[in-house]
Amino acid sequence: MAVSATSMQEEPRVVLSARGLTKSFGAFAAVRQVDLDVHDAQVHALIGPNGAGKTTVFNLLTKFLQPTAGSIMLMGTDITKTPPDKVARMGLVRSFQISAVFPHLTVLDNVRVALQRPGGLSTQFWLPMSSLDRLNARADELIEQVGLKRERNALAADLSYGRKRVLEIATTLALDPKVLLLDEPMAGMGQEDIGTVSGIIREVAKTRAVLMVEHNLSVVSDICHHVTVLQRGEILAAGDYATVAQDERVRLAYMGTEDA
Amino acid sequence: MTEVLHTTSKLPAERSATASRTYAAFLLVGLVLLIVAPLFFYPIFLMKLLCFALFACAFNLLLGYTGLLSFGHATFFGGAAYFTAHAVKEWGLSPELGVLLGVVGAAVLGLIMGFFAIRRQGIYFAMITLALSQMFFFFCLQAEFTQGEDGIQSVPRGYLFGLIDLSQSTNMYYFVLAVFLIGMVVIWRFINSPFGMILKSIRENEQRAVSLGYSVARYKLGAFVMSAALAGLAGGVKSLVFQFATLTDVAWQMSGEVILMTLLGGIGTLIGPIFGAGLVVTLQNYLATSQFPVTIVTGVVFMVCVLLFRRGLIGEFYASRLGRKLGFEHRR
Numbered sequence: 245m246a247v248s249a250t251s252m253q254e255e256p257r258v259v260l261s262a263r264g265l266t267k268s269f270g271a272f273a274a275v276r277q278v279d280l281d282v283h284d285a286q287v288h289a290l291i292g293p294n295g296a297g298k299t300t301v302f303n304l305l306t307k308f309l310q311p312t313a314g315s316i317m318l319m320g321t322d323i324t325k326t327p328p329d330k331v332a333r334m335g336l337v338r339s340f341q342i343s344a345v346f347p348h349l350t351v352l353d354n355v356r357v358a359l360q361r362p363g364g365l366s367t368q369f370w371l372p373m374s375s376l377d378r379l380n381a382r383a384d385e386l387i388e389q390v391g392l393k394r395e396r397n398a399l400a401a402d403l404s405y406g407r408k409r410v411l412e413i414a415t416t417l418a419l420d421p422k423v424l425l426l427d428e429p430m431a432g433m434g435q436e437d438i439g440t441v442s443g444i445i446r447e448v449a450k451t452r453a454v455l456m457v458e459h460n461l462s463v464v465s466d467i468c469h470h471v472t473v474l475q476r477g478e479i480l481a482a483g484d485y486a487t488v489a490q491d492e493r494v495r496l497a498y499m500g501t502e503d504a
Numbered sequence: 505m506t507e508v509l510h511t512t513s514k515l516p517a518e519r520s521a522t523a524s525r526t527y528a529a530f531l532l533v534g535l536v537l538l539i540v541a542p543l544f545f546y547p548i549f550l551m552k553l554l555c556f557a558l559f560a561c562a563f564n565l566l567l568g569y570t571g572l573l574s575f576g577h578a579t580f581f582g583g584a585a586y587f588t589a590h591a592v593k594e595w596g597l598s599p600e601l602g603v604l605l606g607v608v609g610a611a612v613l614g615l616i617m618g619f620f621a622i623r624r625q626g627i628y629f630a631m632i633t634l635a636l637s638q639m640f641f642f643f644c645l646q647a648e649f650t651q652g653e654d655g656i657q658s659v660p661r662g663y664l665f666g667l668i669d670l671s672q673s674t675n676m677y678y679f680v681l682a683v684f685l686i687g688m689v690v691i692w693r694f695i696n697s698p699f700g701m702i703l704k705s706i707r708e709n710e711q712r713a714v715s716l717g718y719s720v721a722r723y724k725l726g727a728f729v730m731s732a733a734l735a736g737l738a739g740g741v742k743s744l745v746f747q748f749a750t751l752t753d754v755a756w757q758m759s760g761e762v763i764l765m766t767l768l769g770g771i772g773t774l775i776g777p778i779f780g781a782g783l784v785v786t787l788q789n790y791l792a793t794s795q796f797p798v799t800i801v802t803g804v805v806f807m808v809c810v811l812l813f814r815r816g817l818i819g820e821f822y823a824s825r826l827g828r829k830l831g832f833e834h835r836r
Contacts, residue, residue, distance in 0.1 A: 306715065332717035344712040346705045357705045358716050360698055366718065369699035369730070376698055419716065 256283040259453045260305065260336065260423045265314035267300055267477075274300045275477045278314070280455075282423060287445060287454045289464045289485075292474035293497060298457045299341055301474070302427050305455075306338045307331045319422060333361075335422035339412050339429060341457070347401035351392055351411055354400050355383040358418035383418070390414045391440055406433040410441065417448060424448065426456040430463055442467055465489075473497070522831030538681055547673040548745065553785045554684040555742040560765040560777030561691055562734030567763075568772030569695055570727040571707045575630040575759050576617060576637030577735050580610040582754030583640065584736030585743035589656040590649050592744070599662045599670055603683070603740040610736020611729050613640070618728035622721050634756065641754050655750030659743060676745065683741050687734055692774060694730055703727055735762075764802065768809050770816025779817050 260282040267275040275297045282288050290298050303309040305316060307328040315324045318336050326334070346354050359379045360366040368375065387396055390410045395403060400411060409429060416424060429445070430438050438460070445454055446467050458464050464471060464485060471488045473480040481491045488494055541550050559581050566572050584606030592602035621632040644650045651657075661670035670676045694700055706713045706720050714720055743749040752758065761784065769780025784802060791798045813820045822832040 308711075308714075327719075329714050329717050329719045332715055337717075338715050340711065340715070344709055344715070346708040346712065348708055349705065353701070357701060357713075360702065361717050365698045366702050367699055367726070369694045369697045369726070371697050372693070373696045373698075373701070376701065415712075415716065 256285055258282065259284045259319050260455070261317045262301075262305065263315050263317075265301065265304055265316070266312050267297075267304055267309060268312045273477055275304065275311075278474070278477075278479055280305075280472060282453045282455045283470070284422075284453050285450060286469040287449045287456065287467050288470040288472065289468040290455060290457045290472050290474060291459070291461070291464060292480070295476075296474040297477040298474055299427060300477075302338060302425055302457065306336060306425060332419070335419075336425065337416050337419045337421035337423070338425035339409075339416050339427055341427040341431070345400040345403075345408050345411050345415070348399060350397050350399055351387060351395050351403070352380070352383055352397060354411055355386050355415055355418055356380070358415040359383055362419060386414045386418055389417070390444060406437040409433060410437060413441065413444060417444075421452065423453045423455065426454065428457050428459065430458060430460050438463065524831075526830040526832070542674060542677050547677045549785075549789055551677055551680045551745040552742070552789075553782055554680050555738045555745060556762075556765065556781040556785050557778040558684050558687045558741075559735050559738035560762055560769065560781040561688065561774070562731050562738060563762045564766045564769075564771065564773075564777045565691055565694065565734065566727055566731040567766055569700070569707070570703055570724055570731075572622075572724065572728065573626075573630050573763070574621075574633045574728075574731075575756070575763070576633030576635075576640075577732075577762050578754050578756060578758035579613055579617065579637040579640045580732040580735035581739035581742075581758060581762070582644070582749070582752075583613050584610040584739035585749035585753045586644065586650050586656065587736075588740035589659045589743040589749035592662060593656060593659045594649075598666060599664055599679075599744055602662075603737065603744070606740025606743075607733050607736045610739065611733040614729040614732020614736075615725070618725045618732070622724050622728060634759070637754070637756065637759060641751070641756070644751060644754050650749070650751075653751065655748055656743075657748045659747045659749070661744050661747065670744065680741055680745060683737060687737050688774075691734065695774065699723070699726065764806055766816075768806065768816055770819030770822075773816070773818045773822065776816050776818035783817070 258281045262278060262280040265275055265278040265280070266273065278301060280301070290301060292298055300309065304311045307323065307326055311324065315322060317323070318331070318334055321334070323331055323334070323336075346357060349357065356376055356379045359382055360376065363379050365376060365379065384396070387393055390413055392407065392411060392414065395407065400408060403411060409432070413426070413429060416426075426445070429441055433441065442463055445456070448454065456468070468485060470482070471485050472482045473488055473491075473494050475497050480497060481488050481494050559577075563574070563577050566574055587609040588602040588606035591597040591605045592599060597605065617633060617636045620636065621629050624632055645652060661676060664670055664675070664679055668675050668679070670679060702713070702718060702723050706718070706723055710720055739753060742753070765780035765784050766777045767780065768783055769778065770776025783805070787802055787805065788798050791801055809816065815823055821827045
């Protein structure tokens with residue numbers, strides 16, 4: 245079982261938690277009373293059928309959407325009313341379901357844009373572009389880590405779909421986040437990239453918390469310590485993969501969609 | 505066929521190296537032309553052209569590089585013209601200090617207008633800037649120091665740094681040229697800087713920029729203020745060239761004219777607006793004496809441009825076969 249190594253030790257620290265998270269659009273409650281605890285150094289999966297509200301939960305946690313009710317704590321700080329860019333600066337960084345790269349920038353520049361703010365090089369309008377070269381070493385490290393070395397100088401727009409996702413993960417990692425939220429990181433990837441990305445996630449989760457939305461259940465069983473199942477905006481089941489997989493209601497909810 | 509394959513397979517880095525070489529060549533030619541121009545053309549006409557060219561480039565900094573369509577840039581251009589004219593005429597400031605004051609004034613106005621407008625997008629942004637600039641127009645109409653309908657007249661050009669007599673039109677021309685070049689260098693640097701990189705990324709994918717922790721509104725506001733300040737630089741100098749500042753410079757038609765110039769020349773190209781401004785100012789100048797109404801001609805030119813050359817003069821050139829061969833790229 246993947247759980248063994250870390251869960252043997254003392255209870256890992258909760259870095260991101262939500263209580264009673266609710267989002268209504270008019271009369272429709274997209275997310276209702278969701279409680280969630282994301283632990284340091286662990287991978288937490290958020291699964292559920294289409295339209296279950298997984299991405300909405302992501303948008304709420306990262307404050308791209310303002311919750312109707314409930315509270316969110318990030319490393320002991322209440323972020324329920326914090327704007328999204330500030331949440332990102334506090335160390336909670338997300339990726340997007342639809343690949344979010346800067347298409348007309350090269351792979352290197354994509355990563356460098358992410359490095360600019362932590363590197364204190366984002367507001368200087370008087371410095372030449374070459375001043376960004378001092379970010380190259382770190383950028384190349386990240387590019388190499390995700391296996392994009394050959395595409396370093398290609399435009400992001402010219403990459404395949406899977407490679408764009410990989411690039412997005414690299415730019416997310418560039419911020420050295422404390423909590424990583426990945427929205428379907430493997431969607432549309434070839435088997436080879438899935439292997440690479442699984443490896444990367446496992447590796448980065450050693451020192452930080454990862455919450456991911458994922459449909460690929462073999463990936464979930466492989467790398468995730470905790471699983472939360474959402475259905476129609478509510479939590480259906482939570483626990484480790486084995487527990488959740490045994491749950492009768494989960495099996496019912498997934499009937500016919502498991503292989504989708 | 506192999507030729508085609510060869511050129512398209514060039515790496516972006518190589519392409520931009522060719523481009524920068526071509527750029528350097530064009531730049532040199534342009535510079536020489538600008539230096540010898542007063543020998544062939546009427547200096548006032550040239551100075552007007554340079555002022556509007558700088559104004560259009562400042563505007564393009566916002567539209568082309570930040571994606572914000574302001575409909576209130578006359579406020580900064582005309583406002584600075586008033587500030588400079590007043591400071592030079594009433595307070596006896598030297599021309600360089602007068603222009604500087606105009607720039608600072610325009611930047612402050614930009615900060616105020618930007619603060620209210622920046623969080624809105626598209627048409628709402630344009631409408632807020634228009635509304636605020638109309639308010640400023642009304643202020644200029646009523647305020648005492650602008651002298652209402654008369655405007656501030658017979659503004660002395662004075663002595664640059666207390667030494668160079670600007671009432672001599674050759675001296676004035678080179679002063680305007682120097683200001684224009686400084687303005688262009690500032691714009692070029694601004695675009696090609698760490699800040700400019702963030703602006704570019706915001707334009708490419710705003711959501712992603714937010715998720716990387718950038719407060720998008722602040723970067724947009726920064727670009728807005730910079731654009732306003734540079735528009736103010738153009739306006740301040742213009743008031744010294746013509747030795748007056750009037751309501752024409754703060755009216756909404758002026759805001760419209762600068763949009764026209766920028767679109768004609770090519771949005772998002774560094775030098776496009778210079779040509780757009782050149783075209784519009786030249787047309788105005790040569791048609792002013794003819795029977796033909798200027799506005800109809802510029803209107804027709806504008807329509808032809810929008811229908812046939814949507815990227816603008818320079819944008820189309822960059823995208824053309826010749827332009828690509830020279831290593832230019834046009835990206836929208």
